[in-house]
Amino acid sequence: MRAPNYALALALAEAGWNNSETARRINALAQERGHHGVAADRSRVSRWIRRGEKPRPPIPELLADLLTVHLNRPYTPSLLGIGPARSILIRLDPTEHHILTKSATVANMSAEQYAQALLRLALLQPRRD
Structure with missing residues (x-):
């Protein structure tokens, strides 16, 4: 599941x-x-x-x-989690991995879900050029 x-x-x-x-x-x-x-x-x-x-x-x-x-804002199937999945590999050092897994546990999410949520938030923030 x-x-x-x-x-x-x-x-x-x-x-x-x-x-x-x-x-x-x-x-x-x-x-x-x-x-x-x-x-x-x-x-x-x-x-x-x-x-x-x-x-x-x-x-x-x-x-x-x-x-x-x-x-009144743009949505895509990928943003809704119903589009085709694409994978990306991000290498973390042990300290980063520990922080990620600890934060994910607090949020009651898997580390992968938590990382995806963080990445989405970062990508959707307005750019300050």
């Missing part, structure tokens, strides 16, 4: 959408755009959040577009 998708859960909570409303909006946009095979429902949305399952295309793009419009 994968870890819960906190990024998606937070975005949907901020939008004020429950699982049924999210599915309804996805299905409506899919129909509007001519994607007739899309059939999101409450239980699927729940699995995306609780089990970290990833929806099949075109749902990730549809959901990112819906949230971008509703929350």
Whole structure:
């Protein structure tokens, strides 16, 4: 089982959408755009959040577009944790690794999830050029 998708859960909570409303909006946009095979429902949305399952295309793009419009800021499937995964290797010295794992434990997250969250925060901060 994968870890819960906190990024998606937070975005949907901020939008004020429950699982049924999210599915309804996805299905409506899919129909509007001519994607007739899309059939999101409450239980699927729940699995995306609780089990970290990833929806099949075109749902990730549809959901990112819906949230971008509703929350008035850009979202991508990757930012929502429902896009294709890409790996990166970051080498830490023992002290850095210890600090990371200790901080992740305090946050009740795996070290990988914690590192991802830190990296996302750093990348989304406005640049001060």
